[in-house]
Structure formats: structure tokens, C-alpha cells
Amino acid sequence: MTIIESDVKLAERLATEAGEILLGLQAGSGLTGKDLGKAGDEQANTFLMRALKAARPDDAVLSEEEKDDINRCSVRRAWIVDPLDGTREYGEGRTDWAVHVALSIDGVATVGAVALPGLGLTLTSGAPQPLKPAGTPLRMLVSRTRPAREALAVAEAFGADLVPMGSAGAKAMAVVRGEADIYLHTGGQYEWDNCAPIAVAQAAGLHVSRVDGSPLVYNCADPYLPDLLICRAELAERVLALVAALLET
CATH class of the missing domain: 3.40.190.80 (D-Maltodextrin-Binding Protein; domain 2)
Structure with a gap:
């Protein structure tokens, strides 16, 4: 029997795997700065678009790195992705960059995964963390x-x-x-x-x-x-x- 991966697990897996691609490129390509950022955008986007097409062929996709297809507005389910959020930080070798994979249903941000590859973390809407007390000062x-x-x-x-x-x-x-x-x-x-x-x-x-x-x-x-x-x-x-x-x- 085929087990269909849940939307939140799919989002988590794809964000994490795209982050791993970006870390590998950052470590092994020899590129830096804008060149590294451009290559990262392209490779992470290619991976996410192919993976979403394979896993959810009937859903729409809106990506920062793709030409927008306005027909997505007629579809209830739309994946909204940023293959590399923080291109400058990524190119500078910092850790404050991310990969975003989300599912909007009827206009609502319903499922989300944010990978922080530089920190080795992926946070999702399916496994919320208990909030810590507020800081002093804020x-x-x-x-x-x-x-x-x-x-x-x-x-x-x-x-x-x-x-x-x-x-x-x-x-x-x-x-x-x-x-x-x-x-x-x-x-x-x-x-x-x-x-x-x-x-x-x-x-x-x-x-x-x-x-x-x-x-x-x-x-x-x-x-x-x-x-x-x-x-x-x-x-x-x-x-x-x-x-x-x-x-x-």
C-alpha cells in the first residue's frame, strides 16, 4: 500500500533537503558573494519545483525564482516557496538565512516549514515549540x-x-x-x-x-x-x- 506523505511532512522534508543542497554548495563550490547566492537560488529552486511537481502535481506553485502563472489564483491549494531567503547572508557565509516551503489553502497560510540550515534546524507548523518567557528588556x-x-x-x-x-x-x-x-x-x-x-x-x-x-x-x-x-x-x-x-x- 502506498503511504502518501502529509503536507506538513512534505514541507519539512523539502525545506530540509533544499537546505542541505545549499550547505553543500556553500562548502564545496568555491563560490562566494553574489555568485554563490545566484547559484544557490537556482539549485534550490530547481530541486523544490521538481519535488513539488512529483509529490503534488495538482497543486499550484508560487516561487520567487519562477515566472508567475496567474492561473494559480483559480486553485485552492498553492505552494508558496522561497528557495533561499537571505541571499546576501548566504553569500557572506552567515547563518541568518532560510528556506521557506508553505502551503496556502483558500488564501490561508495553512502549512509551513522554515529551514535554518546554518543552525541545523527546521521548524514547522506541525510541531510547534512551547514559547519561552518574554525577554527583559524586550x-x-x-x-x-x-x-x-x-x-x-x-x-x-x-x-x-x-x-x-x-x-x-x-x-x-x-x-x-x-x-x-x-x-x-x-x-x-x-x-x-x-x-x-x-x-x-x-x-x-x-x-x-x-x-x-x-x-x-x-x-x-x-x-x-x-x-x-x-x-x-x-x-x-x-x-x-x-x-x-x-x-x-
Whole structure:
């Protein structure tokens, strides 16, 4: 009898295996910087697209590295993948990069796996970790290169320490893992940047939303997502109020 792999196990396996491909390339190709990042994007994407076509031939796929097919919007189930989130960090030999594999069903981030290959971890929506206590002081994630005005203002209001970090997936998983308490992003992303992290964070019991408090919706005709908030549930109301006041000024 053929045993069909569950969606969450498939997501976990593919994210992990893509991460292993990327680690092997990083260690053995002799490439660095942008050349390494480009090769990593291509190889991880090729693997994920072939594997998803073989495992779920009737589902749609939206990948950062593929030409978008708008016909996916007519399909209830759409896999949303980022083969290498944090290309710059990967090319620099850092650990704060990730592989995202998610399944959106009817626009909802339902299944997600985020591999952190540099740390030897893959976190999934199917095996949420117990949340650790909040930090003292609170810790606020910001971009390594472009900290957003809103994030800096919220950090100041909370008296939070700033934690610079690379990829969106690495930031989101830092909140899941208890290494930070708030991830607020207002600089624009795409669905592949956050669908898998949102699924994992939501399963762990964290608050996830747009910065106006509305839900994040996936498999849209335009995959651009301007903003998001991932934080501990008890902080969400105050963070959302602070952002609303900032956006009015």
C-alpha cells in the first residue's frame, strides 16, 4: 500500500533537503558573494519545483525564482516557496538565512516549514515549540541594513533592545525560538518571504497580522505584501496602536 506523505511532512522534508543542497554548495563550490547566492537560488529552486511537481502535481506553485502563472489564483491549494531567503547572508557565509516551503489553502497560510540550515534546524507548523518567557528588556528584530522608522519607534516606546538580523525567515523564527519578542516589518515583502514563517509562528501561538491588524492573505494575483507583525500575543494590541499612531503622522 502506498503511504502518501502529509503536507506538513512534505514541507519539512523539502525545506530540509533544499537546505542541505545549499550547505553543500556553500562548502564545496568555491563560490562566494553574489555568485554563490545566484547559484544557490537556482539549485534550490530547481530541486523544490521538481519535488513539488512529483509529490503534488495538482497543486499550484508560487516561487520567487519562477515566472508567475496567474492561473494559480483559480486553485485552492498553492505552494508558496522561497528557495533561499537571505541571499546576501548566504553569500557572506552567515547563518541568518532560510528556506521557506508553505502551503496556502483558500488564501490561508495553512502549512509551513522554515529551514535554518546554518543552525541545523527546521521548524514547522506541525510541531510547534512551547514559547519561552518574554525577554527583559524586550527584544525587537530589525533589518541589518534598513531598519524601518516604525520598528525603531516601537522599540523606543517599549524600551526594547534592537536585534539586527538578516532574512525574514530567520527573524520570524527568532521570535518562535524565544530569541526575540517582536518582528515588525513595514518595508515591503512578497508572499514567499513570509507565508511559511507566518504558518509556523501562528501554530506556535504568536500573533500574526498586517500592521493594521488585518489577516495576511495568500495566493493573490499580486503577491506583494507591504507589511507584517509577528509578536507575542500579549504585546500585539499595544504594538498595533503604536504603529497606527505613527502612520497617521
